Amino acid sequence: MKIGIIGTGIVGNTLGTKLVQLGHEVKMGSRTANNEKAAAWVATAGKGASQGTFADAAKFGELNFNCTGGMVSLEALKAAGAENLKGKILIDVSNTLDFSKGMPPTLAIVNDNSIGEEIQKHFPETKVVKSLNTLNSNLMTNPNAVGGGDHDIFMNGNDAEAKQKVKELLKSFGWKEEHIIDMGDITTARGTEQLLPIWIRLMGLFKTPMFQFKIVR
Amino acid sequence: MKIGIIGTGIVGNTLGTKLVQLGHEVKMGSRTANNEKAAAWVATAGKGASQGTFADAAKFGELNFNCTGGMVSLEALKAAGAENLKGKILIDVSNTLDFSKGMPPTLAIVNDNSIGEEIQKHFPETKVVKSLNTLNSNLMTNPNAVGGGDHDIFMNGNDAEAKQKVKELLKSFGWKEEHIIDMGDITTARGTEQLLPIWIRLMGLFKTPMFQFKIVR
Numbered sequence: 001m002k003i004g005i006i007g008t009g010i011v012g013n014t015l016g017t018k019l020v021q022l023g024h025e026v027k028m029g030s031r032t033a034n035n036e037k038a039a040a041w042v043a044t045a046g047k048g049a050s051q052g053t054f055a056d057a058a059k060f061g062e063l064n065f066n067c068t069g070g071m072v073s074l075e076a077l078k079a080a081g082a083e084n085l086k087g088k089i090l091i092d093v094s095n096t097l098d099f100s101k102g103m104p105p106t107l108a109i110v111n112d113n114s115i116g117e118e119i120q121k122h123f124p125e126t127k128v129v130k131s132l133n134t135l136n137s138n139l140m141t142n143p144n145a146v147g148g149g150d151h152d153i154f155m156n157g158n159d160a161e162a163k164q165k166v167k168e169l170l171k172s173f174g175w176k177e178e179h180i181i182d183m184g185d186i187t188t189a190r191g192t193e194q195l196l197p198i199w200i201r202l203m204g205l206f207k208t209p210m211f212q213f214k215i216v217r
Numbered sequence: 218m219k220i221g222i223i224g225t226g227i228v229g230n231t232l233g234t235k236l237v238q239l240g241h242e243v244k245m246g247s248r249t250a251n252n253e254k255a256a257a258w259v260a261t262a263g264k265g266a267s268q269g270t271f272a273d274a275a276k277f278g279e280l281n282f283n284c285t286g287g288m289v290s291l292e293a294l295k296a297a298g299a300e301n302l303k304g305k306i307l308i309d310v311s312n313t314l315d316f317s318k319g320m321p322p323t324l325a326i327v328n329d330n331s332i333g334e335e336i337q338k339h340f341p342e343t344k345v346v347k348s349l350n351t352l353n354s355n356l357m358t359n360p361n362a363v364g365g366g367d368h369d370i371f372m373n374g375n376d377a378e379a380k381q382k383v384k385e386l387l388k389s390f391g392w393k394e395e396h397i398i399d400m401g402d403i404t405t406a407r408g409t410e411q412l413l414p415i416w417i418r419l420m421g422l423f424k425t426p427m428f429q430f431k432i433v434r
Contacts, residue, residue: 106329110328112323146433181419183415195412214431215429
């Protein structure tokens with residue numbers, strides 16, 4: 001599949017590399033066409049990796065990932081272009097971590113709203129599926145790295161067919177079917193995004209980001 | 218030990234009954250001395266159970282539980298009296314679930330504050346330990362009821378000695394030492410209180426409140 005990655009940070013890098021390894025063609029988008037971080041990623045990711053602007057990546061992708069920070073996601077996605085995202089799945093991995101008031105960060109959108117919902121509102125013709133925002137990027141693409149993969153990943157989105165496709169993609173990353181929890185529509189992203197405050201504090205406590213939530217029933 | 222329970226709801230009932238079963242003397246406090254719900258609890262909980270006002274319960278307890286809803290906790294604890302709570306551990310089980318804006322509820326205190334912190338600020342001479350606010354009351358006192366007890370319970374508080382005593386109490390409820398996570402000072406209650414938004418949505422999804430979080434490392 002042709003996949004667009006919006007954002008050149010560690011999350012975009014790790015997801016992009018895994019997707020190339022799985023045989024997908026991946027274009028990493030940034031503000032400028034010749035971004036150095038994207039170029040470095042293309043040089044190491046191997047055959048199938050390319051780069052361009054946010055709009056180039058979104059247009060290229062049959063499915064796109066939002067890997068920008070939640071504070072700038074709407075702006076980046078507007079640059080990517082509603083017409084380029086239209087009718088496609090957008091997997092939203094972002095969190096609105098606001099570091100401007102000191103550490104640990106707060107959430108800029110929280111409680112009665114979520115960045116997942118905001119993106120869906122701004123891009124009504126895009127099928128937004130929130131996922132993978134509650135864990136370290138290395139675990140996103142290698143869930144077996146802790147606890148033999150015996151932990152859960154959440155999905156939120158309005159479109160059942162889109163969530164089914166995201167589920168298949170997650171399975172290709174190594175997530176077992178029984179560990180993929182479809183929470184419901186995009187408003188349930190309020191729940192998963194509010195895992196970040198405890199995630200950040202647990203990372204400080206454990207001195208490692210290699211952990212993930214499991215819902216024990 | 219003599220224990221005061223502030224609040225007559227299902228959480229206070231379940232905790233109070235377990236504490237009586239464990240051999241503690243427990244006084245359940247309510248707004249009025251002769252509250253019917255407290256009387257019904259005293260009648261069923263057995264020897265060691267008694268009732269009174271919020272102030273009676275707090276004065277009686279060498280350790281107290283705040284089992285009121287987070288929206289009214291400060292008011293209830295003021296009625297209990299700072300002088301009656303002074304120098305003692307207060308285990309805060311509350312959440313500021315605000316149902317006034319429809320379902321699912323939002324949190325009235327969230328993101329850059331928590332009800333745990335607010336209680337500590339209002340009662341600086343009380344040792345506030347937040348715990349047990351992230352799960353159903355039946356699981357609080359019987360963790361083995363799901364997954365053989367293989368899930369975690371969180372604690373937040375400023376006083377290490379107080380947290381050690383709360384840990385012993387949790388162990389007497391059936392929590393294994395390795396599943397009791399001391400998150401740090403009371404500000405870390407922001408993390409555990411923000412588990413409620415996902416908890417509520419998971420309860421809707423699973424159609425049961427019998428589940429709890431585990432941090433898989």
